[in-house]
Amino acid sequence: MMKFLIALVLGALTGAALFVVALIYNPFVADRGISPLAVSQSELVALNFSAVPSDTLVFTNDGNSAQKPHPEKVLQLWEAPVRRTSAMATVLRDARSQTAGIGVKFSSLSERTRLLQGDALVDSVWYVYLPKQGSLFIQQSENYWAFLRDVSWPAIRSGANNWKGNWVGDLTDGPGVLGTAVVTGGTGAFQGLKMEGVESLIARAYSADRGPIAAEGRLLIELPETDGDAEATAAAD
């Protein structure tokens, strides 16, 4: 009797392990492929920032995550309602690496996360201020499933707890119908505009203990077509 019970328990543990492996390498969870803004003919605003916490102006969370708060003495978000939230303020740079403005990002783990469906979701918002242009508000859901599978999991599996390579992917996964973020213009040249955007990440080194070591984020915002653009497109057609 005891032998059968041990076999059952060992079988159950093996089954659970097999399930986890199948979940991580689930072939039915497709990568998103090309960004919907990659084929846009409208004018795009590209803003780059470092995705490494120690390179930001301020990064804070509950203090117990792999990504450590920066600077070290920053107030941490330890209270229960904000414990699964991170806040970041960073310098945004244009395509020529010149300072373009300031960005503030708040991110919270999403209750819509469904690992069975390959959804590791984060609800996030950006406030972007570009002194020469105005301010923007970006709301989005991000899906970190591909990043966890391709970067974090290999880092955990490696003996040295780190990963090196070149991972490029879009994090934005809605709420726009094409998987884009909703961008609302606030002031300046953006005032009253409704736009779409995509946040992407380029990771080159990651540590399971410290989070990103070398990584760069990018916000791509599609400006609405002006009358002149529409006429030019019509003429080309």
Added chain:
Amino acid sequence: MFKTFIVGIVLGIAAAAAGLYLYPVVDQHREASIVSVAANGGNIEAFHANVPMDRIMIGAPGQSTALPAGLEWPADEMLQNVRVELFKIRDARDAVVGVAARTSASNGATEIIDWMLHLPARGSVYVNMRPESLPGGYRQGELRAGSREFNQWSGRMTERWVPNSSADEEAPAGRIELVTTFIGRQEAT
């Protein structure tokens, strides 16, 4: 015994799948909202940030003391007239319910004051404030956009500095009071 092992594998797979399906991976803590109804419709909700204890960051040029210690505000000329502050925000019961960013900037003729409030279990709002102060020390702004719970809302928000009036030595120097009056767009039309 091999058959029992196979049955165990099937049970293990089923149990893991059922557990993942039924047990929420993320369950955000919620504080009960304290909402009152405005006389002309809409929901009034008050938040505040105790200063200095809820202040996470003051990002501005020429700060004599950096907050947090170690913050290096870029010397770039582009950001000379920009001030960014991050706070924890509390509800009327003084419980922390979210985080907020206040950005003020001036580029000669125009002055910008923007708030972004983020309540993890509910959503976020983005408010443009009018720079001029109203009687009573208020400043008023319009809700420009919201996410999730606030997605279909319109309305306004006021900000006001309320200095401390208590004699308690541990009391904050004051608080930034934010009062939102939001109404669903469908109700408004």
